[in-house]
Amino acid sequence: MNYILHILVLLEIYILLAISANQKVGFSGLLSLAQAVIYGVGAYGIAIFSSHLEIGYWIPFILAIGSCLILGLIFSFIAGKVIELYFSLATLAVQIIFFSVIYNSELTNGSYGISGIASPNVFGYEINSPLEFSIYAGVWIMIVIIFLKRFYSSPLHKLIKATKDDEIAVLNLGKNPKYYKRISILISCLISGIAGTIYASYASYIDPSSFTLDESILILSIVLIGGSGRLIGPIVGALIYILLPEILKFLNIPEMIAANMRMILFGLILVLIVRFRPNGILGKKTFK
Amino acid sequence: MEIILQIVFNSIVSGLVLSLMVIGFNYIFNVTKVFHLAHAGIFTLGSFAFWKFTDLGLHWLLASILAMSISSLIILLIEKAIYLPMIRKNTDPSVTLIASMGLYVIIVNLIAMFFGSDNKIVSSSVNILEVNGIIISTNQIIQLLVGTFVVVVFYFGIKLTKLDISLKAIADNDILGEIYGVNSKRVRSLIMIIGSIIAVIAGILTTIEIGIEPHSGMNVTLTAATVAILVTRLDVKYLILVSILLTLFQNTIEWFLNSQWKEGLTFLILLMVILYKTEGLVSYKLRKN
Numbered sequence: 001m002n003y004i005l006h007i008l009v010l011l012e013i014y015i016l017l018a019i020s021a022n023q024k025v026g027f028s029g030l031l032s033l034a035q036a037v038i039y040g041v042g043a044y045g046i047a048i049f050s051s052h053l054e055i056g057y058w059i060p061f062i063l064a065i066g067s068c069l070i071l072g073l074i075f076s077f078i079a080g081k082v083i084e085l086y087f088s089l090a091t092l093a094v095q096i097i098f099f100s101v102i103y104n105s106e107l108t109n110g111s112y113g114i115s116g117i118a119s120p121n122v123f124g125y126e127i128n129s130p131l132e133f134s135i136y137a138g139v140w141i142m143i144v145i146i147f148l149k150r151f152y153s154s155p156l157h158k159l160i161k162a163t164k165d166d167e168i169a170v171l172n173l174g175k176n177p178k179y180y181k182r183i184s185i186l187i188s189c190l191i192s193g194i195a196g197t198i199y200a201s202y203a204s205y206i207d208p209s210s211f212t213l214d215e216s217i218l219i220l221s222i223v224l225i226g227g228s229g230r231l232i233g234p235i236v237g238a239l240i241y242i243l244l245p246e247i248l249k250f251l252n253i254p255e256m257i258a259a260n261m262r263m264i265l266f267g268l269i270l271v272l273i274v275r276f277r278p279n280g281i282l283g284k285k286t287f288k
Numbered sequence: 289m290e291i292i293l294q295i296v297f298n299s300i301v302s303g304l305v306l307s308l309m310v311i312g313f314n315y316i317f318n319v320t321k322v323f324h325l326a327h328a329g330i331f332t333l334g335s336f337a338f339w340k341f342t343d344l345g346l347h348w349l350l351a352s353i354l355a356m357s358i359s360s361l362i363i364l365l366i367e368k369a370i371y372l373p374m375i376r377k378n379t380d381p382s383v384t385l386i387a388s389m390g391l392y393v394i395i396v397n398l399i400a401m402f403f404g405s406d407n408k409i410v411s412s413s414v415n416i417l418e419v420n421g422i423i424i425s426t427n428q429i430i431q432l433l434v435g436t437f438v439v440v441v442f443y444f445g446i447k448l449t450k451l452d453i454s455l456k457a458i459a460d461n462d463i464l465g466e467i468y469g470v471n472s473k474r475v476r477s478l479i480m481i482i483g484s485i486i487a488v489i490a491g492i493l494t495t496i497e498i499g500i501e502p503h504s505g506m507n508v509t510l511t512a513a514t515v516a517i518l519v520t521r522l523d524v525k526y527l528i529l530v531s532i533l534l535t536l537f538q539n540t541i542e543w544f545l546n547s548q549w550k551e552g553l554t555f556l557i558l559l560m561v562i563l564y565k566t567e568g569l570v571s572y573k574l575r576k577n
Contacts, residue, residue, distance in 0.1 A: 031382040081563050085323060085381040089517065093559040096510070100552025213506075217389055224386065260401040267393035274379075274387045275370050 005130035009202055011242045012137035013195050018222045018234030019144060020191035025220065026228030027157070028184040029164040030079055034091040035219040037098045038189045040211030041068050042196020044108055047206055050118040057121045061197055068193030069186055076182035095213050103208045113207025117200045133202045140194055148231060151187070160184050221270045241266070290421040291543075299539045301428045303532030304435035308490035309512035310531045311442060311524060312483030317516050318459040319479050322371050323385040325513070327487055328505035329395030334359045334488030335500040336399050339408045352492055356485045363484040366391060367477055392506070400502040409499040427497045438489055442482070443524045455479060456522055507551070511538075514558045520568035530570065 017039060024030045045064025053060060078090045102108045120127045120136060127136050151157055163170050163180040170177045200206050218241070226237025244265065248258040309331065316324045334355045341351035370391065374384050415426045446452040454475045457465035462472045491500070494508070515534055519526050538550040561569060 031386065078563065082566060085385060086562050086566055088382040088385055089323070089513075090559055090562045092510075093555040093562065096555040097552045097559065100548055100555075103548050104546065104552070217393070220386070221390070257401055260397040263397040264394050264401070267390045267397065270390035271370060271387050271394065274383050274390065275374060 002130055005134050007242060007246070008134045009130055009137055009198075011238055012134065012141055013199050013202075014219075014222060014238040014242060015141055015235050016137075016144065016191055016195035016198070017219050018226065018238045019148070019231070020188045020195065021219050021223045022228050022231075022234045023184055023188040023191070025223050026230070026233070027160050027164060028079075028181055030181065030185070031084075031088045031220070032075070032091040033088055033213070033216050033220065034075070034095040034098070035192065036211045036213070036215040037095055038068050038071055038192035039196045039199070039215070039219075040098065040102065040208075041071050042193035043200035043206050043210070044102060044114070044196075045193070046197040046200045047114040047117045048107060051114065051116070057118050057201075060118070061120070064197055065190065065193045068189045068196070072186045072189035073182070075189070076178070076185045079181045079185060080178040092213070095216050099208060099212060102211065108208070111208060113205060115205040117204045117206070119201050119204070120197075127201075130202075133198070137198050137202075140198065144191055144194070145231065152231070156180075156183065218266075221266060224273055225266070225269050293420075294422050295539050295543060296536065297422050297424070298428075299536035300532055301431050301435075302539075303535035304439070304528070305431055305490050305493050306508065306511060306515075306535055307528040307531035308435060308438060308486045308493075309508055310515045310527050311439070312486045313509065313512040314516040314519065314527055315455065315479050315522065316483045317513075318520070318522055319455050320367075320371060320476050321375060321381060321384070322388060323381060323513070324483075325385065325388045325506075325509060326366065326391040326395065327483070327512070328509035329392045330359050330363060330484045331487045331491040331505035331509065332399060332500065332502055333362060333395055334484075335491035335495045335505075336403060336408070336502075338488075338492045338495060339410055339500060340403070342410055352489075355492065356488045359484045359488045360481045362395075363480050364477060367480045371480075372473065372476065396502045396505070403502075405502055407499045407501045408495075410496050425497075430496065431493045434489065434493060438486060439524065439528060442486065451475075451478070452522070459522060511554065514554055517558060518561055518568055519570040521570050521572055523570070526570045 017035065020038075021032070021035050024032050042064050045067045046060055049060030049063045050057065075091070075094075078094070079087060082090055103111055108114065122136070127133060159170065159175060160180045160183060163177045167177045170180070199210070222237035222241050223234050224237075225240060226235065227233035245258055245262050248261055249255075253261060309327070313324065313327050316322065316327070337355035337358050338348075338351050341354050342348055346354070370387055371384065374387060417424045417426075446455065454465070454470045457468065457470050458472050458475050466472050490508070491505070494500070494504075511534065512531075515527065515530050518534075519530050534554065538554060541550040541553055
C-alpha cells in the first residue's frame with residue numbers, strides 16, 4: 001500500500017513539474033532546458049531556510065517560492081535577449097552552472113546533500129506519512145489546476161499565446177511581448193517551486209543528483225510526449241513516465257534493464273514525435 | 289615553474305583531443321544546422337565498439353576501423369531518417385536539438401543495457417617519461433601524434449578536394465548553394481560521416497587513457513559545443529586554438545579550485561557570450577548597414 005502511495009506522490013510531483021514546463025513550452029514556445037533548476041531552487045530553498053531560520057514551515061516556504069520567482073526574472077531576462085535555439089542553449093548553460101554551484105557550495109552541503117528537512121504543518125497538523133503527502137500534493141494540484149483554468153480564459157493568457165504565435169503582431173498592437181513572456185515564466189516558476197518544496201519535504205533529504213540536466217530533459221520530454229499547449233497533456237505525459245516502469249515490471253524484466261528500457265522507450269517516443277509532428281510541438285501557425 | 293609547464297603541456301594534449309570533437313561538432317552544426325548533441329552518443333558508441341573488439345582479441349587498427357564503420361552507418365541512418373526530413377520541413381532548430389537529445393538518450397541507454405554502466409578499460413602498458421621535469425605518458429604521445437595527424441589530414445583533405453568551399457556554401461545558404469550546383473544532401477551526409485569518424489578517433493584516444501562509460505561522452509560534447517558557439521567561423525586553426533585555450537583555462541581552475549567548478553565557469557563564459565555576443569567571439573566579419 002505504501003509503495004502505491006509513494007508512486008502516487010512521485011506522480012503528483014511530476015504532474016506539477018510538467019504543468020509548469022507546459023506553461024513555458026506550450027504557451028510561450030520557450031524550450032527551456034533548465035526546468036530542474038527552478039525545481040531545485042524550490043527544494044534547496046525550503047531545506048536551507050527551514051534549517052537555518054527555524055521559524056515553522058510557511059515562512060521558509062514563502063522565501064523558497066520567492067527565490068524561484070527571482071530566478072524566473074533572470075530567465076525572462078534571457079528570454080528577452082535571445083530566442084529559439086540560443087534561448088535553449090542559454091538555459092542549458094544555466095542548468096550546468098546551477099549544478100556546479102549546488103555541488104560545490106558550502107551552503108548546500110555539496111554532494112552530501114541536506115537531510116532532516118521540515119515537513120509542512122497545516123493548521124497544527126504535521127504532514128508525514130505518504131498518505132498525508134499524497135493528499136497534500138493532491139490539494140496543491142487542485143489549486144494549480146483551478147487557478148490555471150481561470151487563467152486560461154483570461155485576456156492576459158490570450159496575449160501570452162499571441163506572443164508565441166507572432167511576436168511582431170503583438171508589438172503592432174502596442175503590447176510588449178517581453179512582458180507576456182515574463183508573466184508566463186513567472187507562473188511556470190511558481191508551480192515548479194511548489195513541486196520542489198513538496199519533493200524536499202517528502203524525501204526529507206535532497207542532493208544535487210536530483211537536479212541534473214537529465215532531469216531537465218526528462219521533464220521537457222514528459223511535456224512533449226503528453227502533448228504541449230493543453231492542460232491534460234502534461235498529466236498524460238507524467239502518467240506514462242511513472243507507470244511505464246510498473247508495466248515493465250509486470251513483464252518480468254529485471255530492474256536494471258527496465259531502467260534503461262524506460263529511457264530508451266521514452267527517447268524513441270520523443271524522437272518520433274518531434275520527427276513526425278514538429279509543428280504540433282511549438283505549434284507555429286502559418287497562413288497558407 | 290615546472291607545474292605551469294606541466295599544466296600547459298597537458299592542456300595542449302587534451303585540447304588537441306577536444307579539438308577533434310570540436311571540429312566535427314562545429315562543421316556539423318554550421319553545415320546541417322543541427323545542434324548535434326547526439327555527437328556524444330557517437331563518441332560513446334565508437335569507444336564501446338573499440339573496447340568490445342579489442343576485448344575480443346582483434347588488432348587495435350582493425351578494431352578502430354570497425355568502430356568507425358559502425359558509427360558512420362548509424363550517423364547516416366540518423367541523418368537520412370531524422371535530421372534531413374526535419375530540416376526539409378523547416379523545423380525550428382531548438383526542436384531538432386530535442387530530437388538530437390532523444391537520439392543521445394536512446395544510444396546511451398542501449399549501450400548501458402547491453403554492456404553495463406561501469407567504466408571499461410582498454411589494457412595497455414603505460415610508460416612514463418620525464419623531460420625537463422615534465423611528466424609525459426606514452427598515451428599522451430599517442431594522443432599528440434594521432435591528434436595532429438587527424439587535424440592535418442582533415443585540414444588539407446577538405447582543402448585539396450575543394451570540399452571546404454562546398455561546406456562553406458551550404459553553411460552560408462543551402463538554397464543558393466544548390467542553385468550553383470552543390471549537392472547539399474551529399475555534402476551534409478559527408479560532413480556527418482567525417483565528423484563522426486573524427487569523434488570516434490577522439491573517443492578511442494580518450495578510452496586508452498581513462499577508459500569509457502556510457503555517459504562520459506556528454507561532458508566533452510558540451511565543452512565542444514561551447515567552443516562551437518565561441519567560434520562560429522569554419523576555420524580549423526581557430527577551432528584548435530580556442531579548444532586548447534579553453535582546456536588550459538579549465539585545467540588552471542582545476543588546479544587552483546576544484547574539478548567541479550571548471551564546468552560551471554566554462555558555461556558562465558558560454559552564457560555571457562550567448563547573451564552579449566551571440567554571433568560568437570571569432571566570427572565572419574559582416575558588413576554593417
